[in-house]
Amino acid sequence: MSLNGIDISAWQRGIDLDAVPADFVIIKATEGLDYVSGDCDRAYQQAKSGGKKVGVYHFADGNSSGTAEANYFVDNVAGYVGEAILILDWETNAVNCGPGYAKEFLDHVQARTGIKPMIYMSGSVVNEWDWSGVVAGDYGLWVAYYSLDSCNGYVPDAAMYPISDWAGAAMLQYTSGGYLPGWGDRLDLNVFYGDSNAWDAYAGGGTGVIVQPQPEPAPEATENAQNTSIYVVQEGDTLSGIADQYDTTYQHLAAINGIVNPDVIYPGQVIVIDGVASGSGQTYTIQSGDTLGGIAGMFGTSVGHLAELNGIENPDVIYAGDTIRIN
Template structure:
């Protein structure tokens, strides 16, 4: 028996779980070493009252992985052994599975609970997960298209491997889900679990009393979110290289990781982050993106149908080489512009900028 659910963050602020149908909800709790989402606890308390299964996740970034694990546990200590914890590994948090393992091992050391791991399917073969997969459930993101949809009992998940994992435990199959009781897009998920299976991941020991160690979390020297500090870096503050590292102190890794992502990631991937609200809005987004603002915002506008779009929608049976030949463009250029790497997987309904 599978469970249907949603994962939400402060971008869904105002959502009433009593009005939205779901067997489970997974809420963003923390990010890096200085962000706690104040939407998380009200939703979790609501889920408890409604008898829904629930989870909570940490968005990984470039800060020290042990410090991130300590921060996650310190701010979620009362959730462990009740809800399912998860690590969100994507975008500017892709700093190596060796660091992800340090985070995961530290959480386990402090709580006795193993986090599920959330990432996109392509990342499973682009990085080495062999030391992580045997001990952690996989929560994979793979979408058939970007069309609106409600819950699906058998969402599209093509055959093939999942890297070091043998099976998928949770599948996020759309970011454009629509459910009654909420008017905006939602991430929809299916968990191939019974309620008892969910509880087993959340509390493998079956202990009824949480036994979570309280780590010490150091005070931050520099105020502001990582995005705000990244915007200041893009504007020329904090200096360069060693000077910047000294000025940012223990905030350096998380801030520099955002800067590196914005400056070096393929435009389509940065646009994905913008669309998910993860690089800010308005003036903050403009400052974070710096000299790439026009390029990235142009892609976002094209996808939204604003301006003169040059977008190809993938049809069933299409390959990148065939699309390139049809458009008169080297297919490698299309792949690079849209952040597609080996094995160059595309799917029906996907929109490719060219």
């Protein structure tokens, strides 16, 4: 028994899920510490009311800590816990943070919800790193392996990538070029290797309870550290305003101070300032003969992510000499 479904993000904003055949829908909810999908709840509620199974995922950016990203995710999907499979999307920059960062995220989500999340990654990332700690934690795997460039309708018996560490994957994403009734563009198509009861078991069967995170004290500035100072939050301050004063970014300040929600700071709170801004995103200059799928494979990400990030309307059409963002 298996289930067929799709995963969506802002690239499919406004999709009418009542018109698209799917046993399940997995929806991007958050990214890093500063992005919440504006279409997530609409899509979630429509999928749920239509009788579809649901999942929500967090796209890790690797710029803070597994705990901080887990808190941000849980805080923003609290209303879905116990109904949806919770998923960590592990690709692009985050991959270089290593399995320890991912396991910290997974462990912390479980600690706060009582539910074991799933992890998504490409087959190559599965085999290039040691995931034994994550496997020992009994976290399920959703693997991406594009055995089909395109297809009309679901192909639940699509080829599986030979993977290490896990005995098998819970779910396979086998194409980013799927076409289904009700949507006139490409979709990621997936097969879940289980029935609706198995899906509900991964989702927690309605038993999720949110545990509030313990506040983390701001790290103390080293007495003789160069270019490091502290700032005491005043009434009316915002983290972005403080960042502007010190020529840094609010994302960086949130990361080094353990601030889960950058929109919430308090008068009297001590903020460490080191004057370092977060690094700029990675880019790639398209070469003759490149395909977006090939570039995605090089960087351990997906065609859908690159297309969404770069505003590429047709992933089959890219041009040599153009520079695209990878993350």
